């Protein structure tokens with residue numbers, strides 16, 4: 276009996292690369308494909324959420340961006356070894372298509388697919404092509420883009436699919452929005468998969484400075500890094516603000532759907548979650564992100580007035596207090612922001628991306 280055809284997904288690094296890869300894996304399995312994940316040791320730690328049916332290949336991958344001179348000297352050898360091992364695996368597995376999600380752990384599988392002429396594509400989550408995706412963008416059959424427009428994609432065979440979001444987010448796509456008013460309200464503060472110190476430095480002080488009649492209606496859920504927890508708890512207590520503080524909330528989809536406003540970094544999946552559910556946002560792009568890609572991500576919401584975007588240098592407590600006061604006391608404006616966010620979101624991203632992958636695997640011209 277012929278084996279079920281296989282699609283190989285290559286991803287690694289942070290949750291930001293792995294979450295969309297996981298969404299694609301789930302959709303492909305549901306449509307009857309076999310799926311294998313190619314990642315490195317670091318990426319394998321984020322693979323816990325992948326369905327059990329996905330086989331995981333841990334390949335040798337490396338980057339010049341990490342480690343000392345001794346590590347850097349080994350990089351070319353590790354990569355060549357990784358590509359050759361991936362090529363051998365491909366000869367045995369015969370995948371119908373290879374899909375890369377960026378990050379250096381995707382190099383071996385994409386390199387091998389290029390050498391062996393296996394149909395291949397990449398998905399870029401951010402508004403600027405990442406380093407690895409830049410290398411492969413001209414050597415793949417298709418470039419799928421999570422954020423639109425994508426800097427660096429001009430002249431390439433690129434298509435806007437959006438960033439696949441978790442099923443729990445999709446369940447709440449376009450959830451009804453209750454505009455701010457004189458009743459209990461929820462604010463959500465999130466810093467990406469690892470939290471962000473700047474939000475802990477500025478947000479508690481800014482909320483504490485709001486007028487008492489507004490403040491007493493607020494409950495804040497604030498994701499703070501472990502090392503910032505104590506001072507964040509103390510700052511909200513001193514400001515007389517009700518707050519729920521944790522290093523990671525596993526129920527962000529519900530919290531997003533119930534909040535009046537979200538204050539967030541501008542990682543690709545965070546922006547996708549906010550737009551698919553449709554909530555007003557204050558975004559603070561991570562200034563040290565490669566090629567300033569979080570600024571480009573934030574544009575998707577800032578450009579349609581769904582979010583107020585602060586560069587880190589302008590993100591001060593007084594400036595944030597003013598912005599929060601203005602949004603929370605202007606219900607119509609807040610509702611317009613929520614609606615604009617929804618207009619920018621792509622709840623069909625998983626479907627759009629899966630369609631492109633299937634067309635490639637069936638040798639249709641995507």
Ligand SMILES: CC(=O)N[C@H]1[C@@H](OP(=O)(O)OP(=O)(O)OC[C@H]2O[C@@H](n3ccc(=O)[nH]c3=O)[C@H](O)[C@@H]2O)O[C@H](CO)[C@@H](O)[C@@H]1O
Nearest residue numbers: 289290291400465467468498523524527542543544545548
């Ligand atoms: C610091 C950094 O370089 N971050 C990059 C990383 O982001 P990072 O790994 O932080 O990922 P994203 O911001 O893309 O996604 C974070 C995800 O975690 C969720 N969440 C967040 C907090 C919480 O308590 N619970 C929770 O579930 C968010 O809703 C979102 O779905 O990869 C992304 C995709 O390439 C990039 O766009 C980001 O710039």
